[in-house]
Amino acid sequence: MKKCVSINDAVEGMILTKPVTNDKGMVLCSKGTSLNESLIKRFKEMQISVLYIESGIEMTEEEFIQEKDKIKKRFLNIKSDSILGKLKISLLKNLEEQKETNKE
Amino acid sequence: MSTELIIDKDSFRKKVERLTNIPTLPNLLSKFTEMIKNPKTSMDAIGKELSKDQVLTSKLLKLVNSAFYGFPGRISTVSHALVLLGYDAVKGLIITSNIFENLSSDAFPLWRHSIASSLAARSIANELSMQDVEEFAVAGLLHDIGKVILHIEAPEEYKHVIEKARTSGRTIWETEQEMLGFDHANIGQWICEKWTLPEKLIIPIGSHHAVKDASGFHMRVMVTSLSDMMIRGMGGGAEEDFPLEPIDPICEEKIPLTQDQIDKIAENIAPEIGALQHLVPEDMK
Numbered sequence: 001m002k003k004c005v006s007i008n009d010a011v012e013g014m015i016l017t018k019p020v021t022n023d024k025g026m027v028l029c030s031k032g033t034s035l036n037e038s039l040i041k042r043f044k045e046m047q048i049s050v051l052y053i054e055s056g057i058e059m060t061e062e063e064f065i066q067e068k069d070k071i072k073k074r075f076l077n078i079k080s081d082s083i084l085g086k087l088k089i090s091l092l093k094n095l096e097e098q099k100e101t102n103k104e
Numbered sequence: 105m106s107t108e109l110i111i112d113k114d115s116f117r118k119k120v121e122r123l124t125n126i127p128t129l130p131n132l133l134s135k136f137t138e139m140i141k142n143p144k145t146s147m148d149a150i151g152k153e154l155s156k157d158q159v160l161t162s163k164l165l166k167l168v169n170s171a172f173y174g175f176p177g178r179i180s181t182v183s184h185a186l187v188l189l190g191y192d193a194v195k196g197l198i199i200t201s202n203i204f205e206n207l208s209s210d211a212f213p214l215w216r217h218s219i220a221s222s223l224a225a226r227s228i229a230n231e232l233s234m235q236d237v238e239e240f241a242v243a244g245l246l247h248d249i250g251k252v253i254l255h256i257e258a259p260e261e262y263k264h265v266i267e268k269a270r271t272s273g274r275t276i277w278e279t280e281q282e283m284l285g286f287d288h289a290n291i292g293q294w295i296c297e298k299w300t301l302p303e304k305l306i307i308p309i310g311s312h313h314a315v316k317d318a319s320g321f322h323m324r325v326m327v328t329s330l331s332d333m334m335i336r337g338m339g340g341g342a343e344e345d346f347p348l349e350p351i352d353p354i355c356e357e358k359i360p361l362t363q364d365q366i367d368k369i370a371e372n373i374a375p376e377i378g379a380l381q382h383l384v385p386e387d388m389k
């Protein structure tokens with residue numbers, strides 16, 4: 001499962017699930033990279049504040065369904081072709097993606 | 105329908121305007137406002153003046169430098185904050201860092217909701233290529249300041265309001281209107297007027313649940329409202345389990361964000377919302 005950690009909590013061996021980019025959107029480090037001390041130090045110097053990493057925790061089918069239900073409940077009164085409808089689509093897509101990360 | 109109102113509006117407003125649990129604030133803010141009015145005063149001079157208040161300086165810098173406020177570790181002096189964020193945003197932040205100190209733990213979700221809404225507002229404003237993005241962020245941060253005040257000043261009554269909203273299936277602000285005769289956006293407006301914040305902040309805060317009635321700064325009002333709703337949609341609401349109400353149709357028309365843009369905004373803020381769930385205001389100190 002994807003997870004977001006503060007740079008201060010980053011430790012060697014964590015796997016990036018999202019590329020690290022600088023202010024201008026330039027990729028400094030690609031997805032899938034395993035962190036090491038020197039990378040972490042460099043990110044700190046570049047004032048990167050958060051990293052997206054693989055948590056190592058599996059999302060169970062049950063948790064997945066629960067999360068999905070929560071989203072659906074929140075958006076009960078929202079039409080799908082509205083701004084908030086688009087957000088719902090985003091969230092469901094993200095949730096699927098999170099689950100996908102498990103299988104890799 | 106003549107339901108009895110559980111709080112008297114006029115006396116509550118007076119109470120709000122007299123709020124004294126924000127000690128150093130009124131003095132310093134009026135000084136700050138005076139200095140800004142004089143075009144000859146340099147940012148540097150204002151920065152130096154504000155820096156004389158040690159407590160305030162450290163609170164302000166901690167807030168802007170926290171990982172959750174968008175400038176992690178990047179702002180080292182008050183003058184620097186003024187240059188990067190602008191006067192009005194700094195003023196809003198000073199208020200924020202003071203008021204959020206007085207929260208009891210049952211209002212922590214509200215604190216998280218405020219920080220998250222601020223992130224969303226910044227992200228949306230960026231995506232729409234707005235100017236003064238930091239002011240959008242501050243409006244997001246302060247949009248529910250009225251709720252904070254209800255939590256502090258009328259906790260029992262406010263619990264009733266939330267319960268009533270939950271059982272009736274109405275929105276919280278409508279239930280506030282029903283039971284109090286005013287809502288948290290009104291309170292936000294009163295207090296921001298008292299604090300002499302500029303209208304570009306007062307109006308978005310005061311109109312975030314009544315977008316159509318806003319008397320100006322429509323784009324800011326809409327972005328503030330949208331950021332609140334997006335965060336609630338993402339599970340970052342101050343009260344759980346309240347389904348979203350549809351957003352004002354005018355927002356659909358004026359904020360034509362594409363699916364890709366919404367994806368990007370959601371992707372940006374989702375991890376922060378997740379991480380915020382485990383934080384309390386203390387962590388920002």
Ligand SMILES: [Fe+2]
Pocket residue numbers: 247248288289312313332
């Ligand atoms: Fe609100």
Ligand SMILES: [Fe+2]
Pocket residue numbers: 217221247248332
């Ligand atoms: Fe809100």
